[in-house]
Amino acid sequence: MLNLRTLIPPDEGRYAEMAREMLFSGDWITTRLNGIKYFEKPPLHAWMSALSFAVFGIGDWQARLWNGVCGIFGVLMVGYTGTRLFGGRSGLYAAMVLASMVFWAGGSQFNSLDLSVAAIMGGALCALLIAQQDDATIWQRRNWMLACWVGMAFSLLAKGLIGIVLPGGVLVLYALFSGDRGVWRRLHIGLGLPLFLLIALPWFLLVAARNPEQPAFFFIHEHWDRFFLKEHHREGPWYYFIVLLLPAAMPWMALAPASLAAARRKLAGRFQPLLLLAIWIVFILAFFSYSSSKLPGYMLPVLPALALLIGRQLDSASRVAALALPVTLGVAGAAVVVAALQLPAVAAVRPLVILAGVVALLGALAGGLLEWRGRRSVALGVLACAVWAMTQLGMAATEPWGREHAGKAMALQLRAALTPSTPVYAVGDYEQSMTFYMAHTVIPVAYTDELAFGLQQEPERGIASLEVFAARWGVRAAQGLPQYAIVKPSAYRELQQRQLPMTQIANDGRRVLVTSPQLAR
Structure with missing residues (x-):
């Protein structure tokens, strides 16, 4: 699916061009856009896309390949972590949920930084969850915590300080609300922090040595000013991301309230993974809701944690609760069909948009019947496939607009x-x-x-x-x-x-x- 659409400006064209220039210039330190110094973002995305171009040639799908790989990585990590924490079916359901969330499936096909940093941060979260289990051996805890530190280092190289600010804030709140002060001793800071610095620090030192103006611009203008000031003209109401969650995680948001409510229950043992997941979701949403700069992709790091909670909830949800999912998908599919028939703006791609809505309707019908007959795993698989297909058809329908x-x-x-x-x-x-x-x-x-x-x-x-x-x-x-x-x-x-x-x-x-x-x- 990565090659179906033209690279849509500004984001897709921008990051593809930065990688192309990096490859042909041979300068992997000073990031440039249109030959001009460009320090708004760290270099990881440009590095990986340039490598993709070097191996596979220059083109649309090669520019999107890194995001596609990150999307699959996030799904696999969520599935594995859900299995380790909550059992095999919960892990399978969590993977299905994340793979088919509209924003995750769409972001994995779109060349921007947000999905990759969300997947890397999600990987760090999963490593932390596995490492902190009460029954983890000394070696398991050390190795998984080191993986968590590696994930945070790459998060810093992917998007900047949010790669450490967000996990750090979550840990502080978790220690405060759970009473689990021992979590600080279980982070393996003595090994993890040097590893983190070994991975993350060299580029920042090299780029600052070659471009003394870079640190002030990157850390002040692109972090402090972007968060507190409105000069980027990306402000929105405080409920911006809460509203966006409805389409972003459709239809699984129907179970989100129950999933978050279940996270309040204290599990037997010292470590409380459900509470940590709930804090991860609420804190990140609150953090970006307070920010003066708001874009839909900023909420993507929330989705792996939400998928884990919903996956666990699906394992024990009643039939009535589970039937809310096909009903939600059916309503969405009907809305898509009605909109396609009424809106002149989609006239050029109306058959494709109608097909997206019909796929959702058929998936909802089949998923509802399977759930009613007690075949939950199959029902959820059908729903997930239907949502994924609807998302891909919807994105394919943007091609005439994107090409223009x-x-x-x-x-x-x-x-x-x-x-x-x-x-x-x-x-x-x-x-x-x-x-x-x-x-x-x-x-x-x-x-x-x-x-x-x-x-x-x-x-x-x-x-x-x-x-x-x-x-x-x-x-x-x-x-x-x-x-x-x-x-x-x-x-x-x-x-x-x-x-x-x-x-x-x-x-x-x-x-x-x-x-x-x-x-x-």
Whole structure:
């Protein structure tokens, strides 16, 4: 499924292009976007995607491969951990639940950082749960705790400080509410912390040595400011993530209240895994709900813990409670079909959207009948497959929209005419996916946005104004040298008023492709 869709801007195009540039530049320390220093995120995703490109070639599915692998890893770890903690059926159910959660299944097919960090953090959580079991041997506890420390190190390299802030906050709250103060002695800090630093620290030291401006930007602007200030324009109401949980974990959210309520019961023994899972869910949701920057993907680290709780609950849930799942899926499927028939926006892909809704309806019907006959494992498998298929069909239906927004056709048209030295200008906007599909960086004109910090460090890589651009363009046009510009429509009209010597060679309504008049003939 990784190759069915065009890389949708901005995220998918951005991270694919960063990996492509890393591979061809050979610089695995200083992360760049469009050839410009880009320090908003750590390098793990770019490293793994660049490795994917090196092994399998450059393309859409290769760019998404790391997320696909992470999605499968998360499912396997949740299944294994559920089996170790709560028994075989609970582990199987937890794996089914996570694999089919709409946001998990969708995130595993989408090239962004959120799913990978959620899977790595989920792996660290699972390792912690296994290590802290009362019956764990000394060697099991040490080895699994070391795996947890490794997971936190890679979480830091995947998304930044949340890789340690979130697990740390959960542990503090767990020790406070459970009364299990001995958990601190069971973390193997003496071995784990040096291992953590050995993995996580080298890149931060190397990138700071080469780019002294990086630490302040990364730790202050991208962490403190993003959390407390609204300058990223991603704010939302306090209940933003609570509402999003309904579609994110559909239809399994029908059992979430009972699963969380069951986590309040104290199990026999010193370690309380249910309480830890509940705190993980509530704390992470509260943390990002307080933040001034909110995006749907931020809630993904909650899903592995939620799947473990729901998987355990499904093992003992009554038939009436379990039937809430196919009913929820059936309602969702019916809503999809009705929306597909009514909304003009989906006219181009209406059969595909209707098929997604019908699959959900059929899965709900079959799952409900199987549950009624007492075949829960089969029923849950059918429901999981139906939700997964509905999610994939829904994502496939976005392809016409994604292809248009990515500008892929124009990028491939332009790529055929380019040499490495041909200047391509991006006037008024930066097309994240087009750069990847052209396999060619652009010179931003009258545009900064997320490139602002890098352009402050390397101003020669951009052009600040249309006046400067017009002068440079005019010189090359007079010399008959090849050049191209991808122009935002409003900027194109202004350039026409300036009588810039240019000829339009493509216009898809979102952007205009122009070249020098001599080249167009």
